[in-house]
Amino acid sequence: MRAIKLMPVVEALKRGKHFAIIAHIAPDGDTIGSCLALANFLMDHGKTVELYCHDAPPESLAFLQGIRNFVRPGESGGSQAHSAYYDAVVCLDCSDEGRLGDAAFLLKRTSCTINIDHHATNTLYAGINVVEPGVSSTAELVFDLIQEMDGDYFSLPVYEAIYTGIATDTGGFGFSNTTPAAHRIAAQVIEYGLDVDRLTRLLFRNTTLARVRLLAKVLDSLEMHCDDKVAFLMVSKVMLEEAGLDENNTEGIVNYGIDIVGVECAALFKEVEKDKTKVSLRTKGAVDASALAVKFGGGGHARAAGCLINAGIEEAKGQVLEALKGMLE
Ligand code: 5GP
Numbered sequence: 396m397r398a399i400k401l402m403p404v405v406e407a408l409k410r411g412k413h414f415a416i417i418a419h420i421a422p423d424g425d426t427i428g429s430c431l432a433l434a435n436f437l438m439d440h441g442k443t444v445e446l447y448c449h450d451a452p453p454e455s456l457a458f459l460q461g462i463r464n465f466v467r468p469g470e471s472g473g474s475q476a477h478s479a480y481y482d483a484v485v486c487l488d489c490s491d492e493g494r495l496g497d498a499a500f501l502l503k504r505t506s507c508t509i510n511i512d513h514h515a516t517n518t519l520y521a522g523i524n525v526v527e528p529g530v531s532s533t534a535e536l537v538f539d540l541i542q543e544m545d546g547d548y549f550s551l552p553v554y555e556a557i558y559t560g561i562a563t564d565t566g567g568f569g570f571s572n573t574t575p576a577a578h579r580i581a582a583q584v585i586e587y588g589l590d591v592d593r594l595t596r597l598l599f600r601n602t603t604l605a606r607v608r609l610l611a612k613v614l615d616s617l618e619m620h621c622d623d624k625v626a627f628l629m630v631s632k633v634m635l636e637e638a639g640l641d642e643n644n645t646e647g648i649v650n651y652g653i654d655i656v657g658v659e660c661a662a663l664f665k666e667v668e669k670d671k672t673k674v675s676l677r678t679k680g681a682v683d684a685s686a687l688a689v690k691f692g693g694g695g696h697a698r699a700a701g702c703l704i705n706a707g708i709e710e711a712k713g714q715v716l717e718a719l720k721g722m723l724e
């Protein structure tokens with residue numbers, strides 16, 4: 396079934412020669428892993444690829460082959476050279492055009508736009524949309540795509556990128572989106588020679604002293620609400636400055652809230668500008684994180700979602716608490 400849905404993508408990529416591939420803003424392991432897997436695969440098949448992301452990829456993924464090829468659209472005041480035309484522009488793990496950030500204009504540089512994603516909130520903004528909310532990760536769809544295009548293909552860097560996407564989006568094969576297919580792909584990738592211990596250390600066990608110091612401060616901000624069913628954690632600009640870190644260093648902290656027994660919804664409120672708060676949501680039980688995020692113009696999955704609220708942290712907390720009313724068991 397999925398093979399049929401991927402057919403128009405297979406045809407477009409086989410036919411074309413020059414592509415742009417776009418990762419989402421505030422990129423994670425799935426969007427970066429998916430983009431690098433597809434880009435390296437296409438280049439191994441004689442195609443040329445330009446890789447775009449609104450934000451710099453996280454340093455923690457520096458080990459992935461080709462990661463330095465990501466270009467920020469319009470970098471250096473718009474003087475960056477972008478191709479005038481692409482045979483196709485492929486967006487990976489991007490649920491809506493807003494998630495493309497400044498790379499969105501690239502959609503106009505082609506007559507073939509492709510959107511491959513696993514977010515149920517995807518707005519189907521491209522000419523070809525392959526959106527499968529039932530899969531663990533976009534990387535899983537890219538794996539299927541590569542299999543469809545060339546079943547004999549083998550490249551360890553490409554499969555490391557695929558594994559990175561699946562492993563990060565499933566929280567190391569532990570979240571509710573962990574499917575038998577995710578494990579099957581992992582098994583195949585390990586058979587190809589992937590070093591699980593090395594990858595696990597690079598992806599999950601490589602924190603820094605500065606991050607641990609920040610974590611201590613964020614945990615100290617813990618607030619419980621609604622009979623201890625709701626846990627809020629806060630990250631201010633001052634906390635980040637004191638730790639000497641930028642805002643891309645809070646990945647995973649919200650899990651300390653949702654891991655508390657009895658908590659049904661955890662939120663991490665991060666001050667990005669004076670009146671702009673990024674909210675990371677995690678849920679279990681009755682609360683649908685994606686439905687909550689959508690109320691604030693965001694999106695994501697049932698158990699993990701996010702949104703940007705145009706208010707300071709205190710006001711954003713009040714708004715999320717209000718929206719949560721009636722959603723708890
Ligand atoms: P995180 O909390 O780790 O940043 O994101 C969790 C999930 O929610 C990811 O799948 C991410 O793509 C999605 N997400 C986070 N923030 C936003 C947002 O502002 N808009 C949308 N549409 N999805 C988001």
Ligand code: MN
Binds near residue numbers: 425532533564
């Ligand atoms: Mn994803």
